[in-house]
Amino acid sequence: MSPQPADLRAQAAAFRHAADRLTLLRLRIGNSITELSQSEDEWTRDLGEQVHDRWTLTEHPELGRLASGLRGTAKCLEQAAVQAERTTGRRLGGYAGAGFLGRGAEAQHHVHDVAKFVGTRHGAEIGGFPLLPDTAGAMLPHPSHTLGIETPDYEED
Incomplete structure (x- = not known):
């Protein structure tokens, strides 16, 4: 069984959090030294200079390497999650800037949540198209009604 994209993203987030914590620790230790x-x-100043020399040559670069490794691994996990979504058909390629809707199945849920909250009763629309098109009188709503806007007919300009 292959890992789920949500699990991969959760692990990536944990790695990024660990890298951030390691970077903060590195900064605090450097400031203390x-x-x-x-x-x-x-005597304290001489000891501090000795510690600073060792810190600068060994520990500081090593902690930086570890933090970079954690961030690199998180990026690989994110890419694996996207690849898993694309192979299962839950995500198509395309414009990465649409991430505000969410990833994978989250996008559809987000659109429905926004449509429920705002809807046409508040007069909200995107590009002149209402978030919740009027489906009164239609036996079976057009599939685009579930996504937010009605698909125009081919005959219309």
Whole structure:
């Protein structure tokens, strides 16, 4: 059984969160070491400079490498989720800027939620087309009614 796209995205989000936490930790440690090396006490300042030298040459770059690896893995997981959606037919290729609707099946749910909340009773429309077209008198609504706008006939301009 292949992993579900939602699970892949959740794991990617966890990796990004871990990378962010690691980056913050790296920054806080670096700031603490800098404060230590600027101490008024000579012994503390010397110790801080020794720690700073080691930090700069070994630990700081290694933590950066780990954070980059986590972010790279998260990106790979996101790409795998998109690929899984495309192979199952839940997502088509195309304009990535439409991500505000959500990914995969989330987009359809989002459109329905917005249509229920706003609907034509508030006069809302997108590009001149109402979010909830009038289906009164139609035995079977046009499929586009479930998505928000009615598909124009081919004969019309």
